[in-house]
Amino acid sequence: MTSAPSSERSVRVAVLGCGNVGSALVGIVQDRAAELAVQSGARLEVAGIAVNDLARARGPHVPQGLLTTRAADLVVDPSVDVVVELIGGLDPAANLVRAALDAGKPVVTANKALLASTEGVALRALAKKRGVDLLYEAAVAGAIPLVRALRESLTGERIRRVMGIVNGTTNFILTKMGEQGADFADVLAEAQALGLAERDPTDDVEGYDAAAKAAILAGVAFGYDVAGADVMREGITGIRAVDVEFAERLGYAVKLLAIVERTGDDAVSVRVHPALVPRTHPLAGVRDAFNAVFIEGEAAGELMLYGQGAGGMPTASAVVGDLIDATRNLLAGTTAPSPDRKPVHLLPEAELESQYYVSLDVTDRPGVLAGVTKAFGDHRVSIRSMEQEGIGGEARLLFLTHLAREGDIRATRDALAQLDTVERIGGLIRIVGDGE
Ligand SMILES: NC(=O)c1ccc[n+]([C@@H]2O[C@H](COP(=O)([O-])OP(=O)(O)OC[C@H]3O[C@@H](n4cnc5c(N)ncnc54)[C@H](OP(=O)(O)O)[C@@H]3O)[C@@H](O)[C@H]2O)c1
Numbered sequence: 001m002t003s004a005p006s007s008e009r010s011v012r013v014a015v016l017g018c019g020n021v022g023s024a025l026v027g028i029v030q031d032r033a034a035e036l037a038v039q040s041g042a043r044l045e046v047a048g049i050a051v052n053d054l055a056r057a058r059g060p061h062v063p064q065g066l067l068t069t070r071a072a073d074l075v076v077d078p079s080v081d082v083v084v085e086l087i088g089g090l091d092p093a094a095n096l097v098r099a100a101l102d103a104g105k106p107v108v109t110a111n112k113a114l115l116a117s118t119e120g121v122a123l124r125a126l127a128k129k130r131g132v133d134l135l136y137e138a139a140v141a142g143a144i145p146l147v148r149a150l151r152e153s154l155t156g157e158r159i160r161r162v163m164g165i166v167n168g169t170t171n172f173i174l175t176k177m178g179e180q181g182a183d184f185a186d187v188l189a190e191a192q193a194l195g196l197a198e199r200d201p202t203d204d205v206e207g208y209d210a211a212a213k214a215a216i217l218a219g220v221a222f223g224y225d226v227a228g229a230d231v232m233r234e235g236i237t238g239i240r241a242v243d244v245e246f247a248e249r250l251g252y253a254v255k256l257l258a259i260v261e262r263t264g265d266d267a268v269s270v271r272v273h274p275a276l277v278p279r280t281h282p283l284a285g286v287r288d289a290f291n292a293v294f295i296e297g298e299a300a301g302e303l304m305l306y307g308q309g310a311g312g313m314p315t316a317s318a319v320v321g322d323l324i325d326a327t328r329n330l331l332a333g334t335t336a337p338s339p340d341r342k343p344v345h346l347l348p349e350a351e352l353e354s355q356y357y358v359s360l361d362v363t364d365r366p367g368v369l370a371g372v373t374k375a376f377g378d379h380r381v382s383i384r385s386m387e388q389e390g391i392g393g394e395a396r397l398l399f400l401t402h403l404a405r406e407g408d409i410r411a412t413r414d415a416l417a418q419l420d421t422v423e424r425i426g427g428l429i430r431i432v433g434d435g436e
Contacts (some may be wrong), residue, residue, distance in 0.1 A: 011040070011327045012047035014074045016096055017086035018058055018067070021110055021138070022049065024316035025084065027061040029323075036320070040327035048074045050087075075100040082326050084319060085109040094119045101126045101134065106326040106335075110138035110315055116212035116228030124219075124338070133335045135322035140213045140220075141166050141291045143314035144307040145321070150220045150295075151337060157297040161261040162221045163432065166213040168289030168309045169197045169204040170236050170256040174274075175287045177244045178253060184239060196289055206235035207256065207272040214258035218270045221260055221295075224344035232271035232349050239274055243359055243427035246398055250387075252276035252357075253284040257432060269347040275432040276357050283433065294433075350407030355384070355434060357400055358409075359426035360416065364395040368421045372397060375415040379408045394423055400431065 013029070015022055029036065029044050037043045049062065050071035058067075068074055075083050075096050083100040085107060087093045093114050100107050101123065114120050115136055127134035137147045141164065150162075165171050169191060176187040188205065191197035203209045211231035218226040236256050244254050255277050261269045277284045282304045286292040291309025296302055308314035329335050362368050369388075376383055382402040389396050401409070409428070416422050 008043060009041070009331070010043040010045045011081045011330065012045050012079055013323065014047050014050070014077070014080045014083045014100075015086065016050045016071050016075070016084065016093070017088065018049050018051045018062060019086070020312035021315045021319065022084075022086040023058055023062055024312035025086065025319050027059075028313075028316055028320050030061055036324065040324040041331050042327055044323065044327065047077065047080045050074050071096055072099065075105070076103050080105060081330060082323065083107045084323060085111055085114075086319070087111070089113055090117060090119060094123070097123055097134075098126065101130050101132060104130055104132055106133035106135070106330055108133075108135045108319055108322040108326055110136065110319055112139040112209070112212040112216060113228075115139050116215040118227055121225050121227070121341075124341075128338055131335060133326045133329055134338075135326055135336060136216070137322050138315045138318035140216050141293055141305075142307070142309040142311065143317045144291055144293065144305045144309060145318070146293050146305055147216075147220050148321070149305065150217075154295070154297060154300065155337070157300050159221050159262070159295060159297050161259065161296045162217050162293060163257050163259040163261075163283070164213075164217075164293035165255055165283060165286050165291050166258045166293065166309060167204055167207075167210045167256060168291060169201065170207075170210070171286065171291070172196050172289045173205070174236060174239070174244070174254050174256065177239070177241055178248055181241055181245060183241045184237060205237055207233045210256060210258045210272040214260055214270050214272055217258065218260045218268060218344070219341060222262065222268055223339055223342050224268055225341040226268075226270050226344055226346070230270070230346060232269075232273070232352075234273040236274050238427075239429075240426060243357075243429065246359060246427075247276050247357065247429070250276075250357075250398075250400070251279050252431070253279060254429065255283060255286070257283070259432070263347045264345075266342070267345040267347050269352055271352070273430055275430050277433050281433040350405065350410070352406040353403050354406065354409075355401055355403055355431040356381075356409050357398070357427060357429045357431055358413075359399075360397045360422055361391070361394050361424040361426060362397055363421045363423065364390060364393055365421070368395070369397070371419055371421055372416065375419065376401070376412050379412040379415065380404065381408050381412050396426070
């Protein structure tokens, strides 16, 4: 049995937000008080819980008397030692976090939108200036201990690439499209019915959520300050069931990947897009709403971290880890390592190199193929393999290319669109993890 440390020092925690994650956090802090006291060196005491609506039902583990709508007062309350921000979004979270840091209080947050904004860059600088922690393990891939692994265990590693499935909603949708042969819209509706997708799914399916996480990873893995808005981004709304089926037939799974890749001494490519991943690659086996992050380092080789990337309890688990860290650091008068960030040179999209999968619906008559392959050749895109199948009076052509420049494949696409024999350009999907 665990017991509280003899000093019985208490650290008072302001919790901002008591939704999915906040209420789970409050539950853990109360239920496991003695264990957490041993881990952190102090008794963690919830000083107050800021919410929007006092009347909302919150379950028995949330003490009604601690709820307040006055978040701005709570963060600067002199009796509060640490602030945990679990409201989400920019407003009022940014001002609250700034006020807490300004008052010299460590902050723990799960707010990827805030961290990937220009405001996030300023807040990190402010925390450093004030000599307090700003910790955000839960902001990328929920329960997966990724930020700390990159920041501490792999701090001496020269990382080549980090690529991950960091959005559970889209991974669920793509998994079901592959397994059921169902269309995007049908699976999205299923995900919404199961509570795995928001009523407005734009943030997830258009890749904004993953782009914010990619931006945060660029900072943690490579030390570059990148904003979510600067991340090359393509979502999954254009993925058709037929392309997922073809990809599977060719030995690939379709995944939405967030990729941060060193492309030169001072350049990095930060992007989010659907990708064909070889079935033999560890990321291809990550199913349903699970997340996983694959790290390639020069000395360490390949590593993969896998787990639940969302949900109240898994996310709160990562928040508790940060809370303990912040408490230990506070008691020791220190902070977690926070190396200075470097200016970033983002690789221009046109210069990205990849292999591609391209599917075309064409008129089924002699000579069509010659025109199509000429469009590839004219733009320096070399074809690795081609398959053809008849669909009524049309034919479907499937190409896999060798390594090509993004600018060249886009020019090829534009040239193909000009051909009157090409009825439709179906999928144009990058191939990742196939020995490139
Ligand atoms: N949910 C996940 O699986 C997950 C995973 C990873 C990271 N995150 C991040 O964790 C954070 C919290 O997410 P969540 O899912 O817990 O959100 P949520 O369920 O929507 O909860 C948000 C909470 O913030 C409160 N709130 C809203 N406006 C406020 C204001 N002006 N002042 C004080 N409180 C206010 C709400 O109060 P009421 O309850 O009164 O409305 C609610 O309790 C977000 O940054 C999110 O991106 C979530």
